[in-house]
Amino acid sequence: MKIAAVLTCFNRKEKTLNCIKKLMNQRRDIDIYVCDDGSTDLTSEAIQELYPEVKIIKSTGGLFWSKGMFQAMKAAVVNNYDFYLMVNDDVDFYDSMLDIMLNSYKISSENCAIVGSTQSVISKDLTYGGSVLKTKWNINKKMLLKPNGEIQKCDFANWNCFLIDNFTVDHVGLIDNKYEHGIGDFDYSCQMKKKEIPIYIATDYVGICERNPIKNTFQDHTLSINKRLSLLLSAKGLPIKSYMRFYWKNYKLIGVPFCSWMYLKMIMLIFLKQKS
Structure with a gap:
């Protein structure tokens, strides 16, 4: 069984090295592909020194997440693996992660994708994984599903830990490299749905990953209106370009008003100095 792990990184050397270490600790052989999006903290050099077998795809910067994952995935699929494991380098994986993911895939008894759930190191709360829509069109109204010992079908998958088979790559292709940073993982979920390829949540948690903090983001209501x-x-x-692309690509005309309402709501909340 041939498995490729795919990730992108930028200037967080210690997290990237820890992620690679944890991938190496899995009880199966994995080929690792890393797109380094112009890191200036010697990430690539450290990887080459400690893990010379890792394939590094270097960029001069400006790719951000979706484009970085596209470049790493593009390099991996050339070698025609049985499975591709998409990961974020800030996940501290359990040594049982890959066994959980592959066993969950086996339980499904069909071509599918498996999304691994992560939890907070302190609270043990669910942080990332697979989610279901609470309303049909609004991707901001979704609910993460907790692992319960069985596989559960979901609508969207975070790519903190996401396993897809060769069948899925053959029918869906690579992650869309037109997105400016995020939402490429949700777009891939939509493309899988169009091809009637299901996504299941793995039976158990696969690692530790804290939620991204809202400090110094547009959700930080302590910042000025202009800054937010x-x-x-x-x-x-x-x-706007990415989200309009997502809604148009996946929902056509009916998605435009939902996308427009999302921005209007966010801007209203910012002007009201509320947390959006």
């Missing part, structure tokens, strides 16, 4: 508006439209916020 700037962050809202930045690549790491809710860039």
Whole structure:
């Protein structure tokens, strides 16, 4: 069985090295592909020294997450693996992670994807994983599902830990590299749904990953209105080009008003100095 782990990184060397170490600790052989998006903290050099077998795809910067994952995934699929494991480098994986993911895939008895759930190190609360929509069109109205010992079907998958088989890659392709940073993982979930390829949540938690803090983001109501508006439209916020692309690509005309309402609501909350 051939398995490739795919990730992208930028200037968080210690987290990237720990992620690679934890991937190496899995009880199966994994080929690792890392896109380094122009790190200046010697991430690539440290990887080459400690893990010379890791395949590094270097960029001069500006790819952000979706484009970085596209480059690493593109390099991996050339070698025609049985499975591709998409990960974020800030996840501290349990040594049983890959066994849990592969066993969950086996339970499904079909071509599918498996999303691994992560939890907080202190509270043990669910932080990332698979979610179901609470309302049909609004991706901001979704609920994460907790692992319960069985596989559970979901609508969207965070790519903190996401296992797809060769069948899925053959039918869906690579992650869309037109997105400015995030939402490429949710777009991939939509593309899988169009191809009638299901996504299941793994039976148990696969690692530790804290939620991204809201400090110094557009959700930080202690910042000025102008600063929050700037962050809202930045690549790491809710860039209009990316979100309009997502809603148009996946929902066509009916998605436009929902996308527009999302921005209107966010801007109203910012002006009201409330947490959005």
